[in-house]
Each structure stands twice: as structure tokens, then as C-alpha cells.
Amino acid sequence: MRLSTFMIQQSGVKSMLDQQSRLNQTQLQLASGKRILTPADDPIGAARALDLREESRKYGQYQDNITVARSRLSMEEATLSGMTDILQRVRELAVRANNSATLKAEDKASIAREVRQALGELVGLANSKNANGEYLFSGSNSHTQPYPDSPTAAEGYYKYQGNDSTRLLQIGPSRRIADGDPGNRIFESVVTATLQPDTITDGGATRPEVQTIPITRLTAGSDYELKVGALTLATGPLDADPTLGEIVTALQANPAYGSAPFTLSEGTGADSGKLVITWNANGNVTDIARMEKRDNTFSFIDQFAQALEGTLTGSVIEDSLYALDNAMENINATRASVGARLNALEQQFQLNEQFVLEMEKNLSGIQDLDYTEAISRFNLQQVGLQAAQQAFIKVQNLSLFNFLR
Secondary structure, three states, X not given: OOOOHHHHHHHHHHHHHHHHHHHHHHHHHHHHOEXXXXXXXXXXXXXXXHHHHHXXXXXXXXHHHXXXXXXXXXXXXHHHHHHHHHHHHHHHHHHHHOOOOOOOHHHHHHHHHHHHHHHHHHHHHHOOEOOOOOEOOOOOXXXXXXXXXXXXXXXXXXXXXXXXXXXXXXXXXXXXXXXOOOHHHOOOOEEEEEEOOOEEEOXXXXXXXXXXXXXXXXXXXXXXXXXXXXXXXXXXXXOOOOXXXXXXXXXXXXXXXHHOOEEEEEOOHHHOOEEEEEEEEEEOOOOOOEEEEEEOHHHHHHHHHHHHHOOOOOOHHHHHHHHHHHHHHHHHHHHHHHHHHHHHHHHHHHHHXXXXXXXXXXXXXXXXXXXXXXXXXXXXXXXXXXXXXXHHHHHHOOOHHHHHO
């Protein structure tokens, strides 16, 4: 093989460039602290590091969702706690209002004013917003005020204007949690009165049994649920001008009415103002009919105030303690659910942190630089580059002319 001066110089230059390239690579690794600078450095390691970074990003989003849900649920809990305190005060007023023996007309008027004040505070809390300006109790329809500030003329009661949906936030790979509760699950369908038959006409061989339930108080927005044995018939909210006939028609329109062993009708004459239940077959029955009157919390308190003011007749004052206890029970059940979700969020937050820590450890093992090895390699590469440079200088001075001279 013939060695020319040009080939020898080219070989020396290539050697120096290779040493310089390796030295630069090591310098970049030392500067960044990363072993893998490009996928070409370690294709398998680079792909694995990419997967781990993506998983870490997902868990970061889960943690952000937990922070958001924790904030919203904490605000809901504080709001419901304030509502419980107000309802407790209204209950104390109801206890006083039921002491009719010592209560004067002006005392009732004074109680009514305080009840009205409490009602305004309750509706204000029900219409609370979070830090993003979204209503807490409107369900997923979070930019719609859940309850009007006062009963509307068209409906005549505090009609819920949100929806029944909840927003679910992803807090883990396979776990989601509701960040709030719609108002209709907390404040609606509160049992405010339980009605029993006042007369039961026994059946026999020649006649069917008949039970009559007096319904003396009809209020807008109320709905009724008739229970006879295992059968349940329900009505929707009454309109602004409620009648007993409206209740009868609504119960008869229930699909389950077709299989009922009785017929319903509006009482007349001595039974005026009563729901009449007449069994289809002759003979006595063992089931006693029962009807529950249901309202939302704010509408009932409005009814309570009207009764104290003398503009609403019936047994509202007598039923107030029972109704308010049921309203507070609904709120307390929701508070218990909120507390359980807050605990679940805290546990999931800690679990996610552990997963993130493990992923960071694995990612560090794949892409982080071993500084001890890299510095030793850097020193060796510097020596190699210097040796290549010195060799090139020596070889550069060698030529045939030098030999002849």
C-alpha cells in the first residue's frame, strides 16, 4: 500500500475531528446532565423516556384536577354548613311559633319577619358562585342561577333552574369524582307533610273498601306521592293555582295507575277537599294509604312565613318542625358525601405523588448522566485529542524533501 503525504495528513485530521466530536458530545452531556441528548444516542432508552414523560404529564393533570375539585368541594361544604346554621335558627323559630298558647299576633309577625330574613340568606347561599364565577348548585349548567331571588309570578314558587348533571373530574387513571352537587338533589323533594286517611269505610261481601285523605293545603310547586302497599303514584309540581282536581288528574296519569287495584277521585259533599280511594273489588284490604307532600326547602320556608303572616291556611306551622328536620337531613347527607369525596381526593393525591416519584426515579435511571463516569471519560478524551494534535504536528513536518535535505 502506498502512503502519500496527503493521505497521512487526512488521516491525522480525521482522527482529531473524531476526538473533538466525542469531546463535544461529552461536554453537552455534562452541561445538560442528560445521558441521552438525541434518540440516536439510545433509541430504546429514548422511547422509554418519552413514555415516562407522557405518563408523568398525565399524573400532573390528575393532580391539577384534584386541586380544582378540592377547592370546589371545600366551598360547597362551607356553604352547606352556613345553610345548616340558618336552618337551625329557623327551626328554633318554628318551635316558638308552635307555642300557640302564649303567642300573640304581633309575635307571629315578628317571627315571620325573621323567617323572611333567613329565607333571603338561604336563597343567597344556594346561588353562591365559586372563584371562576360558576354557580355551585346548578349542576353542569353552571352559568345559570339555580334559584330565583323570589317566587316567580308564573310558577308561584322557588323553581329550580339548573339541571341534574354533575361534572366528573379525572383524578387517576381509572378514577373520576364529582366536583359538586346539583341543587335538586339537596334542596328539592323535601317531605314537608305526611297525610293519612281520616275515614276508612270497611269493605264487605257487597261493597269495596273506601279510604279518604284530606288535602286541605294546596301550594304552588308542591308534589305529592301516594303510597298504597308496594304501589307508588307521584305527581309533578303543582302550578300557580293548584286544585285537588289537578292532583287527582296527575296521579291518574301515572303509568302505574293502570295496574292499581283501586280508583281515585275528588271527594264531593261531605268528602269535599279529600282524595277518595275506592278499591275495585268488594271486601276489606290490609293496606292503609299514605300520601307525602313534598316541596323544596325555600318554597316551604316561604309557606311557613305566609302561615305566620296569616295569608296561608292549613297545618304549615304544625308541620314546620317535621319539614325543617327533613330539609336539614338532606343537607347533612350531602355534607357527609362531600366529606367522603374530600378524603378520597386527599388519598388519591398522595397515591399520585408516589406514582410520580417512581416514574421520576425510572426516568432518571434512563436519561440522567453518571457524572463520575462522564468526567473520567471527558479527561480521557481531552488527552486523546491532545495526543492526536501532537501526532498531527509531527507527521505534518515529515516529507520526502526533508529526507533528501
